[in-house]
Amino acid sequence: MNSKRIVKSTGRYAIRFVTLLIAISIISFILVSLSPVDPVQQYVGAVPNVSEEQREKIAEYWGLNDPPAERFAIWAKSLLHGDFGTSLIYRRPVLDIIGEKFAASLALMLTAWVFSGILGFTIGCIMGVYNGKWPDRILKKVCLTMCAIPTFWIGIVFLMVFSVKLGWFPMGMSVPKGVPADQVTLLQRIHHLVLPALTLSFLSFANVALHTREKLVDVLESDYVLFAKASGESRFSIWKRHGLRNILLPAVTMQFGSFSELFGGSVLAETVFSYPGLGAAASAAGMGSDIPLLLGITLFSAVFVFVGNMLANIIYGIADPQIREGYEHEE
Structure with a gap:
């Protein structure tokens, strides 16, 4: 069966x-x-x-x-037959361009995905624990503001502050300029990756934080948590024993559902930082009317987003028996 x-x-x-x-x-x-x-x-x-x-x-x-x-x-x-045509810009097969550019984009998106998940979940927990108090009010306003700010604007601000004024990070690219690829160290790649990944992570961390806050507030207002408070249990113990297990699954599902946002936002982030990934290639293909490359990236992005959403549904169904039963009886 x-x-x-x-x-x-x-x-x-x-x-x-x-x-x-x-x-x-x-x-x-x-x-x-x-x-x-x-x-x-x-x-x-x-x-x-x-x-x-x-x-x-x-x-x-x-x-x-x-x-x-x-x-x-x-x-x-x-x-x-697996033939996506030849790129008019790069004069190379489209699949070769997608494979090469996606490797760089995948590192960027995975780093941003981890950043947004950790940052969003942490901020959401803080807001939920201090519901209605000043940390909650301040962080909630910050999250709502971040939801309305475009990715390219955040990237430009980060460039001006951390690259131009402070000089902590390079202006762009994925490797140092003028250094052969086989001589680039892992630390140099990470140094070039941090700022665009942090910019891209700001695209979805606010949604994760607000969603986590709402779930945690519901849990903390439940009867069994009120009984735990009356029994003298500490705030951290209540969050660890009762809140964490109930909010972790929705947060993970929300995070997996953000694949489409990260993929779309990578186009703007890679353009701002001149990061040679799939998003920059899509932007160049659109501006240069490279039809084979543009169509190839479009199909590839659809596959990527579909797989991300499918993984979210599968993980949610495995972790939550009620959701799994709902999927089984949806037809």
Whole structure:
């Protein structure tokens, strides 16, 4: 019986995954096709003396003269064979660019993910324990303010303060300028990673903190906690014995659900800090009308976000039997 539920759940996720990719592929291709930018001109760039005949050959080579439906069918067939095309900017296969850039972005997003989780959970616990008192009021205003501040603005402020004025961190890039890749040390990479990761972590830590606060307040106002207070149990003991076990699971689920925010925010953070990751590549592809790279990154980001949300659901279902039963009876 258990194996049947596993097969059923796996099939449901597979159907959702395939449907998502098909929908995103169609929508992305339509939007790119409606773009007023001439891809031939973007490919040629500033090269002079390109005749109309040469432009026509380039357009014919890329299949730009074919009907949109035919071009989509050819592109989709290539995707099924693992061919995402060639980047117009980098002049390399799209999958090679995505693999190279994602390695840098993954380090950035994982570091920011850990920062935001620890910072958000800690602040949320402080606000919940001191509910209604001055630490709660001050931190709550800070979190609400951070929810409204754009990521790029935080990055610019961090650059001005910590890089320009204090000189604690480099201005950008993932490695020191002029140093060969094989000579870059781990400490140098971490030094370049801290500031953009901290900037990116500010995108989601406030949501985790506010969510954790609300859950902790509900727990601390319950009858069994009031009885513990009446019995003389300390505030820290109450938080450790009763609060922590009840708020940790929602916080973890909230944290896994922030994958999409981190992926979207990485585009702005990497642009501000000139960090050579997937977000910067997506920004460059959009500005330069690199259609193959832009479509490839779009599909890859959809897969990344879907996997993050799926992991959140799986972890929540494993940890909480009631949630798991709800998933099993949702159909």
